[in-house]
Amino acid sequence: MSSWVKKGLKTGIVTTSYPKEDEKTLGITPGFPKSTDCDEVDNEALISLCPMDALYYKNHKVMIESKDCVHCYRCLRNVEKPISWDDGFKWSVLQKKQTGFSKSFSRSIHILVVDAGDCGACLNEVKLLNNPFYNMHRLGFFVTPSPRKADVLLVVGPVSEHLKTALLKAYNAMPTPKKVMAVGACSLSGGVFKESFVVNQGVEKILPVDIQIPGCPPPPLAILEGLLQLVKEKDNG
Amino acid sequence: MLIRKITAEIKTLFSFETEPVIDTASNTLKIYCSHKQTPLVCDWLFNEKEYHFAGLIVEENALLELYYLFVGEGEKGFVNVITADELNTQNFESVSLRVHAVDWYEREAEDLYGVHFKNHPRLGDFILHDDVWQEGINPMRKSFDKDKTLFNRKPRQYYRPRKIVEEEGSFIMPIGPIFSAEAESVHLQLETIGEEIIRAFPRLFYKYRGIEKIAEGKSIENVLLLSERTAGTTAFSHALGFCLAVEKLSNETVPKKAQVLRVFFAEIERIRNHIGTIEAICNSTGLVVAASQVGILEEEMLRLSCILSRHRYFFGLCVVGGLSYECDKSTYKDSVEKIKNIVKELGEIEEFLINTSSFLDRLEEVGVISAAQAKTHDLVGPMARGSGYLNDLRKFQPYLKYDKLKFDISNETEGDGYARLRVLFTEIRESAKILEQVILLMPEGEIFIKMDIKPGTALVGIEAPRGASWHRVKIGENKKLLSYRMLMPSFRNWHGFHVAMEKYAFQDLPIILATLGLSVAENDK
Numbered sequence: 001m002s003s004w005v006k007k008g009l010k011t012g013i014v015t016t017s018y019p020k021e022d023e024k025t026l027g028i029t030p031g032f033p034k035s036t037d038c039d040e041v042d043n044e045a046l047i048s049l050c051p052m053d054a055l056y057y058k059n060h061k062v063m064i065e066s067k068d069c070v071h072c073y074r075c076l077r078n079v080e081k082p083i084s085w086d087d088g089f090k091w092s093v094l095q096k097k098q099t100g101f102s103k104s105f106s107r108s109i110h111i112l113v114v115d116a117g118d119c120g121a122c123l124n125e126v127k128l129l130n131n132p133f134y135n136m137h138r139l140g141f142f143v144t145p146s147p148r149k150a151d152v153l154l155v156v157g158p159v160s161e162h163l164k165t166a167l168l169k170a171y172n173a174m175p176t177p178k179k180v181m182a183v184g185a186c187s188l189s190g191g192v193f194k195e196s197f198v199v200n201q202g203v204e205k206i207l208p209v210d211i212q213i214p215g216c217p218p219p220p221l222a223i224l225e226g227l228l229q230l231v232k233e234k235d236n237g
Numbered sequence: 238m239l240i241r242k243i244t245a246e247i248k249t250l251f252s253f254e255t256e257p258v259i260d261t262a263s264n265t266l267k268i269y270c271s272h273k274q275t276p277l278v279c280d281w282l283f284n285e286k287e288y289h290f291a292g293l294i295v296e297e298n299a300l301l302e303l304y305y306l307f308v309g310e311g312e313k314g315f316v317n318v319i320t321a322d323e324l325n326t327q328n329f330e331s332v333s334l335r336v337h338a339v340d341w342y343e344r345e346a347e348d349l350y351g352v353h354f355k356n357h358p359r360l361g362d363f364i365l366h367d368d369v370w371q372e373g374i375n376p377m378r379k380s381f382d383k384d385k386t387l388f389n390r391k392p393r394q395y396y397r398p399r400k401i402v403e404e405e406g407s408f409i410m411p412i413g414p415i416f417s418a419e420a421e422s423v424h425l426q427l428e429t430i431g432e433e434i435i436r437a438f439p440r441l442f443y444k445y446r447g448i449e450k451i452a453e454g455k456s457i458e459n460v461l462l463l464s465e466r467t468a469g470t471t472a473f474s475h476a477l478g479f480c481l482a483v484e485k486l487s488n489e490t491v492p493k494k495a496q497v498l499r500v501f502f503a504e505i506e507r508i509r510n511h512i513g514t515i516e517a518i519c520n521s522t523g524l525v526v527a528a529s530q531v532g533i534l535e536e537e538m539l540r541l542s543c544i545l546s547r548h549r550y551f552f553g554l555c556v557v558g559g560l561s562y563e564c565d566k567s568t569y570k571d572s573v574e575k576i577k578n579i580v581k582e583l584g585e586i587e588e589f590l591i592n593t594s595s596f597l598d599r600l601e602e603v604g605v606i607s608a609a610q611a612k613t614h615d616l617v618g619p620m621a622r623g624s625g626y627l628n629d630l631r632k633f634q635p636y637l638k639y640d641k642l643k644f645d646i647s648n649e650t651e652g653d654g655y656a657r658l659r660v661l662f663t664e665i666r667e668s669a670k671i672l673e674q675v676i677l678l679m680p681e682g683e684i685f686i687k688m689d690i691k692p693g694t695a696l697v698g699i700e701a702p703r704g705a706s707w708h709r710v711k712i713g714e715n716k717k718l719l720s721y722r723m724l725m726p727s728f729r730n731w732h733g734f735h736v737a738m739e740k741y742a743f744q745d746l747p748i749i750l751a752t753l754g755l756s757v758a759e760n761d762k
Contacts, residue, residue: 003589004526014533027540030548051459072462073553077561078685114415115422117444120758121469121550124513127419128539131532143418162366162443163422166414192462196447197376197383217469219549 034086041081067188070216092226093212107140112150118157122184122217147173158186159200185216239312264314272330280335292724293342331357338615351375368396421757437738444761452721468759473551474701478708485695487688495559495684504668509538510702511661514754521751559685580669600654604737604749614733618704623657625650630700654752727759
């Protein structure tokens with residue numbers, strides 16, 4: 001057994017210094033298209049390329065409806081004048097201001113992860129939050145399998161009809177105050193499955209959502225950033 | 238030719254009303270059977286001639302046609318057993334009593350297409366849950382309007398688990414659909430008297446998204462988005478399967494460089510997926526240090542994937558006609574070096590693992606699937622190869638450049654959790670070997686060609702990380718999909734889940750589940 005200890009010591013610390021410092025390592029994020037001035041791009045051609053209708057024209061700019069983007073890269077690749085690309089990961093969108101968690105929740109937020117029809121990619125990124133690289137324990141976030149202990153409901157997937165009852169039961173079993181976090185394009189708008197007859201167009205149709213994390217899938221740091229936003233809200237309110 | 242011999246042989250055994258047809262271009266034999274003959278012919282092909290079952294396809298034309306697809310090694314080619322009946326009233330004879338692997342496919346056909354089978358042992362509540370939908374909804378039929386939302390439903394019955402064990406004190410232990418920390422949604426019913434699981438029954442399709450139905454009438458590019466996002470962790474393989482099927486309907490061929498790179502990315506995905514499974518196994522046994530160590534390697538693979546394709550899961554990389562993104566050659570070379578290092582690290586961890594007795598105790602002789610059971614369920618992928626049942630499509634029916642590459646299929650015979658773990662480690666090493674060869678094969682040139690797709694039907698099988706997966710596309714005059722069928726490896730392997738589970742104790746459940754490496758998303762479509 002001592003070999004494991006040695007191995008662990010040899011590996012050292014790989015955890016990111018985020019949020020103290022910004023993380024810039026290659027490969028941590030797929031990036032996101034960002035709104036571009038129409039002088040730089042052919043707006044009509046670009047908008048017609050998007051299969052999700054996430055691009056639109058406003059004030060002489062091509063804008064992005066971030067909750068619809070699924071990273072198909074069609075506005076970036078094989079295009080003469082591609083859209084500009086943001087290589088960050090801070091994409092979370094806080095919904096209307098609400099009363100946050102009180103002081104007693106400080107560095108002790110328990111998260112219930114519900115898979116509501118996810119393809120596995122978002123779920124894998126959520127799983128990686130416990131990976132040594134990200135290690136969300138150090139920031140006081142814990143995943144719990146029980147709704148009774150949970151403060152945050154993290155939903156991935158477009159909410160299939162079959163899982164609607166289970167999702168509602170899990171939400172109702174959670175004690176207040178509780179927050180709902182929708183992770184990934186599917187849980188925000190239904191994503192590529194939005195037309196399906198067995199899928200609800202996102203969590204919002206079922207539950208009040210407090211924070212949205214766009215991306216298909218959002219990388220671990222984007223989810224972590226969202227969680228930190230949720231907690232930060234406490235200090236303000 | 239072997240397929241002619243088989244045709245001659247089958248003609249002496251059965252007398253067909255319509256002559257069997259051989260399509261030499263695709264090495265396919267089509268046998269048109271009466272309802273009575275179908276189970277017998279399938280039985281003969283599967284059990285006597287050792288063909289593998291690839292899947293069941295339902296076609297709705299003037300008649301309702303069932304295609305039982307079989308595939309053999311190399312020269313043996315493909316056999317389609319076809320039977321047809323009226324659209325509204327059918328008297329199909331069930332094949333599943335003779336070929337057990339067909340069982341779930343027939344249940345699926347009954348649920349989604351409303352096909353009636355005689356003598357099927359168990360139909361009903363399967364894909365569309367009885368407590369959510371009323372009877373008589375058949376979403377895959379043409380008469381079903383996919384744009385109509387079905388939220389005004391009148392389910393007729395409540396769902397009740399079926400109890401089979403009649404021993405005193407027996408009960409059903411329900412698990413899920415929401416359970417564990419980051420588990421996929423699936424409901425498991427474990428019937429027990431105390432500690433030992435006597436009967437295990439998975440109730441799946443909580444995540445049913447109706448992908449095959451919404452694909453109908455969509456353009457090729459948009460269906461590609463769907464096939465990629467069916468199972469996110471094996472996205473590239475499924476996108477590749479779809480693209481290969483569509484490209485079959487074109488006269489042009491994909492540039493050589495793109496073909497080589499496709500092998501390259503498919504193998505990287507295999508390595509990353511297997512590392513993820515190994516991490517889950519370490520986690521399930523509570524070996525946290527090992528899980529962290531393997532987790533570091535998984536994240537490194539994801540970052541590498543992101544550098545090579547801009548996306549951590551290769552979304553948007555594979556397109557019809559080639560690939561959409563290219564790095565310079567030195568990046569590919571560097572990445573092979575990095576992967577070699579990762580595989581070396583993994584070898585060290587493997588060495589540690591097989592010397593950790595507390596870990597091995599949980600895996601050895603647990604979740605045993607015998608070779609015979611693997612055959613009756615016709616399992617695929619690492620789950621089958623752990624039981625000595627070999628059906629790797631990269632060797633069986635090579636596609637892309639796999640016939641030019643040297644690699645071995647791992648073969649373990651014990652069929653327990655430890656054997657499956659060894660299969661994963663071996664496959665990672667073999668994939669790394671492939672990567673080294675691929676980088677030498679890489680020619681200069683384009684990676685994309687604009688293709689003209691003709692109307693028609695095409696079927697392609699590829700070896701995804703979790704096993705053989707088949708993609709069948711039917712494209713109409715306006716270049717829109719008329720139908721798209723995905724025959725997924727996890728669908729096959731969930732069928733064999735109960736075999737691995739029964740006779741073991743409750744505490745073995747998470748470990749067995751991890752060693753099987755099943756994906757619910759891939760199954761639920």
